[in-house]
Amino acid sequence: MKKGIISLFLLFCACSFLTAQETIQGFIFPEDGSVIWQHEFTTQQSMNELFNSLIENRIVTDYEIIENRFSGVLPQVAANYALAGFKKSKTPNFILAYDCTANVLIQYKPGRYRVTLHRIRLINNGSDFSFTNPVNLLEDFVLNKNGVSKTFQKSGATILNTTFIDYFSNINLFNDEW
Numbered sequence: 001m002k003k004g005i006i007s008l009f010l011l012f013c014a015c016s017f018l019t020a021q022e023t024i025q026g027f028i029f030p031e032d033g034s035v036i037w038q039h040e041f042t043t044q045q046s047m048n049e050l051f052n053s054l055i056e057n058r059i060v061t062d063y064e065i066i067e068n069r070f071s072g073v074l075p076q077v078a079a080n081y082a083l084a085g086f087k088k089s090k091t092p093n094f095i096l097a098y099d100c101t102a103n104v105l106i107q108y109k110p111g112r113y114r115v116t117l118h119r120i121r122l123i124n125n126g127s128d129f130s131f132t133n134p135v136n137l138l139e140d141f142v143l144n145k146n147g148v149s150k151t152f153q154k155s156g157a158t159i160l161n162t163t164f165i166d167y168f169s170n171i172n173l174f175n176d177e178w
Contacts, residue, residue, distance in 0.1 A: 022148065025157035026164070029148060035139045037102075037117040037161070041169055047108045053171045060104050070106040076123055077101070077167055084155075084162035092156050094141045098122030100160070115168045 022029045028036040043050055051070050054060050063072030076099045081091040088096065102117040120138040142152045149156075 024148060024153055025161040027157055033139060035120060035142055037164055039165055040112055040114045042112050050108060050113060057171060059171060068108045072104050074102045074104050079159050080163045081159045083166055084159040086155055086159055090155060091159060092151050095156055095159055097124060097127055099125045
C-alpha cells in the first residue's frame, strides 16, 4: 500500500512538472510557443495619474483604457545591455541588431500595477547587416527544438528584463506648474 501511494505521488509530481510553464527572468513560455514578459511594480500614483503619465510620456502608444486596464503598443525600445551589466562583446547579436516593440497590457490595483508584454517583436535597427529581416518575433531567437536557448538564458533574458523594468519603472508625472 505504501509503495502504491509513493508511486502515485511521484506520478502526480512528474505530471505537474511537465505541465508547468517555464519562467526565466520575468519571461513566461506558455505551451503555445509564444513568449510573454510580465512584471509587477509598486506605485504611489492613482490609476488616473499612472495612465495619464503613460500617455504624456509616450511610454505606450495606440492605447485604450477599459476599467482598470490599459492596453496599447510599446514604441520601439533598444535593449540596454550596459544597464544589465553586460559588455557589447557578451551581448547576443540579435539583441544588438534589433529594437523591441510589443503589445502592452497594464493592470492597475491600488499601490501596484502589472505590465504584460505579448507578441514581442524585434525591429531591425540597421546596426548589423547579417540580420536581414526587418521584423521578427522574439520567439524566433529564444525558442529552439530543445526549449529555451542557452544564449537567451545566459544573457538575453537578463538584458531584456532589465531594459523593460527600467522602461516601465521610470514613469514620472508631468508638473503642471510652469
